[in-house]
Amino acid sequence: MEYWIIVDNRHAGPYSAEQLLDAGLTADTLVWHEGLTAWVRAGEVGELAAGLERQHMTDSERQAESFAEERDDVATAEAYKSDNRQADACVAEETQCVEPCPPAYIAWSVIVTVLCCTIIGIPAIIFSSMTKSAYYKGDIAKARRYSETAQWFIIASIVLGVIGVPFQMALMGLL
Amino acid sequence: MLRCPLKWATGLSCPGCGSQRALAALAEGDLAGAVRVNYILPAVGLYLALLGAGWVFGDNGAMGRLYRRLTSGSAVMAVGVAIIIWMVVRNLAGL
Numbered sequence: 599m600e601y602w603i604i605v606d607n608r609h610a611g612p613y614s615a616e617q618l619l620d621a622g623l624t625a626d627t628l629v630w631h632e633g634l635t636a637w638v639r640a641g642e643v644g645e646l647a648a649g650l651e652r653q654h655m656t657d658s659e660r661q662a663e664s665f666a667e668e669r670d671d672v673a674t675a676e677a678y679k680s681d682n683r684q685a686d687a688c689v690a691e692e693t694q695c696v697e698p699c700p701p702a703y704i705a706w707s708v709i710v711t712v713l714c715c716t717i718i719g720i721p722a723i724i725f726s727s728m729t730k731s732a733y734y735k736g737d738i739a740k741a742r743r744y745s746e747t748a749q750w751f752i753i754a755s756i757v758l759g760v761i762g763v764p765f766q767m768a769l770m771g772l773l
Numbered sequence: 774m775l776r777c778p779l780k781w782a783t784g785l786s787c788p789g790c791g792s793q794r795a796l797a798a799l800a801e802g803d804l805a806g807a808v809r810v811n812y813i814l815p816a817v818g819l820y821l822a823l824l825g826a827g828w829v830f831g832d833n834g835a836m837g838r839l840y841r842r843l844t845s846g847s848a849v850m851a852v853g854v855a856i857i858i859w860m861v862v863r864n865l866a867g868l
Contacts, residue, residue: 635845636838704849705824711856712789712817716779723853731846762778 599645602736604628604637607697609736619649630734697738700745702729703752710755718758722751786868788813788860812868813859820852 601618602611604627611630613621618629618640625641640646707726711719725748732741779787791811798806808815820843827840842848862868 633847635842635848702844702849704844705821708817708821708852708856711853712814713792716787716789716856716860720853720857723849723856727846727849727853729846730844730849734846765778 599631601643601646602630602734603640609738611736615645615649618646619653623650625650630736634734699733700729700738700742701749702726702745703748704730706752707748710752710759713759715755715758718751718755722748722755725751785864786860788856788863790863812863813856816855817852 599615600612601615602609603613603618603623604610623629623640623646625639625647627640628637629640629643629646630637631643641650703722704726707719707722711723725744729741729744729748732738732744777787777790779785780790789811792814794810795807795814798804798810823839823843827836827843830836
């Protein structure tokens with residue numbers, strides 16, 4: 599399974615369980631994988647918790663070095679070690695330091711789909727959904743773009759709906 | 774009552790067709806009649822009410838967990854799929 603983690607207030611990933619464990623993952627680091635609805639502590643994820651249990655006695659410094667070899671980048675290991683501490687601080691503050699999700703306009707897109715314009719509302723729902731998925735995967739830039747796209751579909755739907763009303767009235771008068 | 778432009782143009786019922794009749798029935802206190810003209814409106818209404826409640830009462834506790842679940846990418850996609858399925862079914866079955 600692929601995991602995303604929060605380090606230094608940023609999302610990073612995807613990593614395999616082996617990569618994370620080799621890099622000295624702590625039980626308090628926040629992780630996410632496909633299917634989860636929120637970030638959870640690594641100690642609460644079955645596969646990672648089992649791995650942490652196994653390497654309970656290993657030296658985290660050495661683990662960080664092996665992470666560097668794997669990534670071919672010594673600086674990464676140094677950054678990762680400090681990131682780990684940051685992530686732990688994050689947990690202490692109830693994850694408030696994580697960047698909030700851009701607005702997904704879920705309620706809006708459902709309302710316009712049902713009430714105004716199905717054809718334009720459905721893409722709005724799809725982009726709302728993709729905003730959330732991208733955010734949980736840690737791709738904030740993509741989430742922002744999807745959020746904006748959803749917004750435009752909603753605006754277009756409402757505008758068409760409002761413009762349509764006089765036309766409908768005229769048509770009903772004629773028909 | 775205003776006619777749905779999709780219905781007028783294609784003869785197909787959109788997922789929301791019946792909303793005005795449902796409101797009219799509700800105004801007369803006819804709950805069963807309101808549900809009968811559009812079966813997905815109560816479900817969508819409940820979903821939106823829960824979203825609203827989560828938005829008002831914040832991210833804490835059981836309410837927060839429910840809110841995060843309802844706003845996850847897959848849940849939103851499921852709502853969209855349900856609406857499309859409803860549109861197909863109602864046009865095939867004449868609901």
